[in-house]
Amino acid sequence: MSAAWVAGAVRARALTVRCPGAGGAREIAACSSLDEALRRLGGTPYGRYTREAAGLPEAQRAVSATLLWHLRVLAGWLPRAGARLLVPLVSGFEIANVVARLSPEQPEHPAQQGRVPPYRLGALETAWRRLDEAVTPAELRAVLAASPWGDPGGDTPWAVVTGMRMAAARRTGLAVPQARGWAVARAALLTAREVFVHGRSLPEPVRRDAARLLGARAPTAASYQEFRDGLPVPARRLLTGVEDPAGLWRAEAGWWRTLRDDGAALLRDGRPGPGVVVGAVALLSVDAWRVRAALESAARGGRLGEAFDALA
Template sequence: MRAKALVGRCPGTSGTREIASAPTLDDALQRLATTPYARYTRTAAGLHHAQRAVSATLLWHLRVLAGWLPRAGVRLLVPLAAGFEIANVASRLTALDGRRTESGTEPYRLGALETAWRNLERAGTPSETRAALTASPWGDPGGDTPWALVTGMRMAAVRRTAVAVQPARRWAQGRAVLLAAREVFVYHRSLAEPVLRDAARLLGSRAMAAATYEEFRERLPLTAHWVLVDIDIPGELWRAEARWWRAVQADGAALLREGRYGPPAIVGAVALLSVDAWRTRAALESAVRGGRPREVFDALV
C-alpha cells in the first residue's frame, strides 16, 4: 500500500504532458511545485540541475522504499538503483580527467542502496577505479578508460538485475540489447571481454558475434527481440529506447496491480517511479525548447 501511494503521487502521463507544454523552464518548474519532485526542483537553476533534481527525487523514493523493507527486500533494490552509482562514477572520472563538471553537482547519496561507492569514491585514478570495481560485485569492466569503466558498469548492472531481480529479467534483456547495439553499431566500439560475456549470458553468443546490425537483430532470442521489432537501422534506436520504457511501464503496472506483498509489487513500484522520472526529465527538456516539440515528447511516452 505504501508503494502504491508513492506511485500515486507522481504526475503521470497527463501531468508530464502539461509540463512538456510549458513555454519556459520556469513555468515547467512551477507546475512541478505540487508534485513530489518539488522537494529538490524548487532550487534548481537550469535544465541540467532540474533534471538531476528529478533523478534525486527518484533515488529518495527508492531509499524510502528500502526503509520499509526487510534486509532481503533491500538487496532486491540495490541492482535497480545501480544507475545512480554509475552516474557517480562517471562524474568522478570526469573530475579525475581534469574536465569541468557541472557546478554544484554532488554525488548521489545512496545510503543502503550502494554497491561499492565508498571504495570507488576513494579511487584517485581510473586504474584504481577499475581495481575497486573488480574487487566488488560490479566485477572487472575490462579496461580503465572512462568509456570502458562506465560501459562495463552498465552491462554489469544489466547482469546483476537479471540474476537478482527475476520480475525485471525481461527489462534487463532489453537494456542489454540497447546498450550493445548502441555501442557496437552506432559508436562502432569493440566491447571488452567482460562486457561481451555479460551480454552473451542474456542475448546469446551468436548475437554478440554478429558483424552487422541486421545479423544482430536476427540472432536475438525471442525474449529480447521485441525491443528491435521494426527498428531497421541503428539510427532509430531512440524509438527502441522509448519502446523499452513503455514496456517497463506496462509490466510494472501489472506487477503492482497484483496487490500482493512481496518482490513483484516492489519491483512494479520501482518501475513506475522510474518511468515517471524519465518522462518528467523529457518534459522539462521540451519546456526548455518552448513547449513546441510536443510531437516528439508524445512519441516518447
C-alpha cells in the first residue's frame, strides 16, 4: 500500500473523530432555538461555515458545505485513484447545484446576481463547470448526455434531476465496490418514490440505469408489492416491514442507519486503503445528515422528528 493511501487513511480517521456524533447531534436538536443550536455548533468542525448563517436553510447548507470541504481535503491526501473514487460519492453536491440552477427563484443566467452560490467541488466535480455555463434546458441536457452523467431522457427539471439521481446511484455502484449495496438501495428508494408515490413513469434512460442495479423485473413492476418482491437482497431487506409506499420514509431512515453501520465496519478495518476511505465518507455523510436534522429540530423548539430519533 502506497504512502499516499496510508496518509489518506490516517486523515480519514481523524476527520471522523472530530464529528459531533449522535450524542452531540441530540444535544443540538434539543436546543430551544436555532440561534442556541448554532452557538453550540460553533465548537464543532461545522462552526467555521455556520457562524454567519441566517436562518435554517442557510445553516443546513453550511453544514453540507463543511462536509464537502472535508472530502476535498481528504481527496488531496489520497493517490489519484483514491481521489477518483470520491467523485461519484460526492455527486449529490453537483446534483444540488443543478437543482438550484433549475429553481424558479434563481436568475436564469449564471452571471446574474442573487444566485445561491454553488457548492465548490474543485477536482471532485464531474461536469459542473460545463453545466453551469448551460443557459437553456436543452443545453443542460446536452451537457449531461456528453458527460459521465448520461442523458436523463428529458429536459424538464424533474427529468434532469431524476436522471442525475439515478445516474449517481449507477456510477457509485459501478465505481465503488464497497458502496454498491448503498447504491442499489438508493436506486430502489428513488424508483419506489417516483413510481408508486408520485405516479410517474421513469424516462427510458433512468429505467435502464435502475435495471443495471435492481435487475429487469423491479423497474417495470405494476404494483408496489411486485416491485418489492423483485428487488435484489440489499434493497429488499431495506423495505422489509414497509408494506406500502406511504412508509418509505422509514426505509429512508433505514438507509442512513445502514450507511452508518457499514461505514463504521469499514473504518474498523485496520488496513489503509479504499475501504477505510469509503467508510469515512459514509460516517462523515451520516454526521452531516444528522446535524442538519438536529438544526431543523432546534428551529422547531427542540422537538425531535421520528426520522432523526430513529438514527440518533
